[in-house]
Amino acid sequence: MNSQQRILLQPRTTLEAMRAERERLNALKQLSRQRMTATVQSITRKEKAPADRLGTWMNIVQNGLAVYQGMRMGASFIAALRKSFGRK
Numbered sequence: 001m002n003s004q005q006r007i008l009l010q011p012r013t014t015l016e017a018m019r020a021e022r023e024r025l026n027a028l029k030q031l032s033r034q035r036m037t038a039t040v041q042s043i044t045r046k047e048k049a050p051a052d053r054l055g056t057w058m059n060i061v062q063n064g065l066a067v068y069q070g071m072r073m074g075a076s077f078i079a080a081l082r083k084s085f086g087r088k
Contacts, residue, residue: 050056 050059
């Protein structure tokens, strides 16, 4: 079979079609990036700073407890993994 006898099953893609597809995908990517940015900003919005000393002290205590609980949970998770793999 020479090249003149081949039957093309699919039409060849033109440069215009490739450019249009790239622009469409870039627009989708931009929309996705905007949605992710909006979601992150809504999750991590800053709270108002407390006006009194008691509020400031309570924020410090809450943050300290959150860090402590995170470290305890991580340590217990590591201990459980080691135990499941046969180490004590």
